[in-house]
Amino acid sequence: MYSMFAKFKIFHRPYANNLQQVLSPYHMSEAQWGLIRYIYxxxxxxxxxxxxxxxxEKPSVTVLAQKLIDQRLIYVLHGTDxxxxxxxxxEEGIVxxxxxxxxVHSFQSSLLEGVTEEECEIVEKVLDKLQQNIRK
Structure with a gap:
C-alpha cells in the first residue's frame, strides 16, 4: 500500500500537467498564476x-515577476523603505x-467530485500541520 507521501507525489504530476492545460489558453504558467493569485x-x-x-529562492520570484511586468499584469512600486x-x-492583471x-475553479471542482467538504477540511488541516513540521 502507498504511503500518504507517495500518494501526494503520484497526485502532484498529473495535477500540475492538467492545471497547465487549463492555464495554457491564457498564456499563463502555474507559477505565474500562483503569483497573480497571491497578490489578488x-x-x-x-x-x-x-x-x-x-x-x-528570491531570484526565482524575480524572474517570474519580470515576466508578469512584461505582460503588464503587475507593476512594482517602492515601499516605505x-x-x-x-x-x-x-487592472489588466485583475481581469x-x-x-x-x-x-481553475472549474478544473478543481471536477477533481473534488465525490469528496465531501469535511474531507477537504481534514486534508487542509493535515497539510497545514505537515507544512509547519517541515519548516521546523
Whole structure:
C-alpha cells in the first residue's frame, strides 16, 4: 500500500500537467498564476515575502515577476523603505485573475467530485500541520 507521501507525489504530476492545460489558453504558467493569485487574494507583496511563502529562492520570484511586468499584469512600486519593491496587480492583471480563477475553479471542482467538504477540511488541516513540521 502507498504511503500518504507517495500518494501526494503520484497526485502532484498529473495535477500540475492538467492545471497547465487549463492555464495554457491564457498564456499563463502555474507559477505565474500562483503569483497573480497571491497578490489578488493576499495583497501587494515583495519578492522576499513571496519567496518565503513558497519556500523558494528570491531570484526565482524575480524572474517570474519580470515576466508578469512584461505582460503588464503587475507593476512594482517602492515601499516605505526605498530598497523594497512591492508588486501590485494592474487592472489588466485583475481581469486576468478573474478569468483564470473561473477556469481553475472549474478544473478543481471536477477533481473534488465525490469528496465531501469535511474531507477537504481534514486534508487542509493535515497539510497545514505537515507544512509547519517541515519548516521546523
Amino acid at each position: 487574494e493576499v495583497g501587494p507583496a515583495t519578492n522576499s515575502e513571496i519567496a518565503l511563502y513558497w519556500s523558494v 526605498k530598497r523594497k519593491k512591492v508588486m501590485h496587480l494592474t 486576468k485573475y478573474k478569468q483564470l480563477k473561473k477556469a
